[in-house]
Amino acid sequence: MRRISWGTALIFAGLLAFMVAAVGADVFASNDPLRQSLLLRLRPPGTATATAYFPLGTDDLGRDLLARILYGARASLMVAALSVSVSLLVGVTLGLMAGWFGGWVSIIAMRAVDTMLSIPAILLAVLTVAVLGPGFFNLVLVLGLTRWPRYTRVAYAQTLQVAALPYVRAAEMAGCGPGRILLRHVLPNIAGPLMVVATSEFGLMILFEASLSFLGLGIQPPYPSWGSIMSVGRQYVVRAWWLTAFPGACLFGVVLCVNLFGDWLRDRVDPRSQGR
Amino acid sequence: MPELKSRLLQALIAIFGVLTIVFFIMRLSGDPTLLLVPDGATAEQIAALRHALGFDRPLLVQYGAYLLDLARLDLGESLVQHAPVAGIVAERIPYTMALAGGALLVALGVGLPAGLAMAVWRGTWLERALAGFVLAGQSLPTFWSGLLMILFFGVYLGWLPTSGSDDLASLVMPSVALGAITMSSFARMTRIAVLDELSRDYVAAGRARGLSYGAVILRHVLRNAAIPVVTIAALEVGNLLAGAVIVETVFAWPGIGQLAIQSIASRDFLVVQTIVLFVSMVYISMNLLADLAYGVIDPRIRRDR
Amino acid sequence: MTALSVRDLSLAALAVRDLSLAIGRTNIVDAISFDVAPGEVLALVGESGCGKSVTAQAIMRLLPAAIRQTGGEITLGATSLSNLSARAMRDLRGRQIAMIFQEPQSALDPLATVGNQIAEALRQPLARVRAEVRQMLVEVGISDPDRRIDQHPFELSGGMCQRVMIAIALIARPAVLIADEPTTALDVTIQAQILALLRRLAAERQTAVVLITHDMGVVADIADRVAVMYAGRVAETGPTAAVFATPAHPYTALLLASIPRLSDVPKSALAVIDGQVPQPADYGTGCRFAGRCPRGDRRCVAETPALGPVADGRLVACFHPVGG
């Protein structure tokens, strides 16, 4: 076993901080993220009044930026986790079936994958969310149902390999049905590479949620999201730098940690890829 | 030329698939008429329009009509702007092309040398520094880096215009913001490709006949390493066009990205649909182009065709 | 423990003296010595992993970053390579000392034409030296040189690629050619042709050749002299005929005894002897063949036998040489 380096520890710490902030947003936020106060608009970080303290300042409606960032973390985590789960389920099911049954199933599935991948992801999401209407539920649905192709590719390729292994063939001979073999024998074998893809998708989904919210197509006001806070920040970029700087830094930090974690995971799952 | 034929066929299938997916997405909300009417239309107006556009026909008939129209390059008329959609979008394309071009320049200009340096100076502090830089580029949300640049270069230093499309200077920041992620993938890809090539026998053989390491890299390694990099270069053009949606919004750059967001706001979905189709077509053609470019770079494939 | 030279050193085109190489603290080549005269072919034979290729790389001064030269001297004619600047060494490569490789197709850049790669050895653009390059293609036996010169490696067979490699190596008329298993990757029928070509060109041009091989049959066919390596050391060297007739080192003797007929040697001929070759990490003191040697005794395990003269022009590193 390799010892965990300082760098790796830092990555884990970053991810942990993100999760804790998201889950415990109500504990850490001393102010209500939705309470407006037009008297306290666009106050810089460190503003204190008789009743409240705003360590990161306030937004255009006088709401506490720190509280909104914490609740934004929650939105970000939930959208990413849910949409990754949906697309993982869809993509892996399709990939397993394509890899196991081959023939027409695989031809159609893999053509569908190629087609989905020919529409640039963010545009596909923008179009679909725009048609369905914005909001948390639609966001998860759209991201979940448009982001499955990469899992399908990996699951398909890996299933082809694993299905040819002697012990899987033996299980088939012994009369195990395809469902049982795929779940019991194939899935555990391909879990590693799938985790690597899921991690990179997780980072991407955090970015997508923020981007769509930035464009006004994601989490809708008054609920906070890092993207929509920055969209307000853009209007006040000259007067209130904190509205851009803080949520952006959080977003950057989290995505960086997720990407680094992805690299770390890939090195463990596939030691040959070391350093690539 | 069997290879080329199968590539063309694949591209056609992809195009057909994209058209189909977009058709059904437009009908996800149940009634596509509602996506096309301007705000404030009455129920009768909507019903009349539904009939006029044929949205009351069976789905398959609509699908056939849609494919036929597109085959005739008839993209429809915007009910919001009362003008052909093709013209509305075409007007904005040059701006997005300029932006994507600038971003590609940034990405290639920085990404290729960075990737090459990481491979050649493997295991040194330079590689580690560049790896950090690349990782940052890959994790930077474009709208944040865009806003930070506006804050620093536009507002604080006042060197560059913060928005608009008046001159070349206003292209600088959007290009950098848009190009950052692409730069990272170029750098990563180049590094891997060059490392792969550096381990090959012909590198040692080149040095054994008296070439310097640098000469081997310039004369032999770079061309070989270019082959895998060309593929992603082509794919990245598609990603750049898509990324333009965000960057153009940040910098108020009047390209198709900004148009897409404006059209969503004004419920002009035919325009949005056209933009998605256009970008996807570019993406698919770039893919095809990359395959053809192989032949130019790689004589082994040239012969196979 | 410098090996005594049995020949007049001024005759040597290339002389290797006590060359030692290491990866980290692990010695992989231990004080080996040999020399080659102009027009002579010296075969360097030994089992896989005994250090033949790294020796070749050390002579070219193209060792991988992980491997260091820890001792010894290499001289090319009158020039000592060890203290040469990187720049001066580069000037020598291709002109004074050249190398050909095991897999000709991967030793050629797949995207560059044959002619361009040959011209590089002359440090001239192809356009300026086209006639010379064409002539060289003729000399290495490539038919239709006017077409071949502009072709890419993938359009040529393996044997032709090796002819191209020989052309690259010899066009600048180097004094020394190192050939690292130049025929291992080729068809048996082609192997003989390539070796004959090497032999002929070396004789015509008075090139000294170090031929690295596994194959005792190849040694018998074309080498004037042979240096048998075992686990990073030279076990025995001498004229091929004499060594084959009366091997002095027990390892050589076993090797030759295990070959039924010299003309058709199986590739694994060297692995027939009982026991295993030690790995570099396990090289201890004493004779490295002691674990497998029928003649070994206590002294062999405790002390390292030095390379010393046994007979006319022959050196052997053994306390109890065969017939001695």
Ligand SMILES: Nc1ncnc2c1ncn2[C@@H]1O[C@H](COP(=O)(O)OP(=O)(O)OP(=O)(O)O)[C@@H](O)[C@H]1O
């Ligand atoms: N680049 C390298 N890095 C680390 N170790 C190496 C490297 N090249 C060679 N070695 C080690 O050095 C020793 C000698 O290797 P070398 O390639 O010279 O053997 P060889 O005699 O040429 O074998 P073969 O007949 O298989 O070509 C081996 O133990 C090998 O593992």
Ligand code: SF4
């Ligand atoms: S020194 Fe001893 S062990 Fe080594 S070869 Fe000679 S007899 Fe055998």
Ligand SMILES: [Mg+2]
């Ligand atoms: Mg070797």
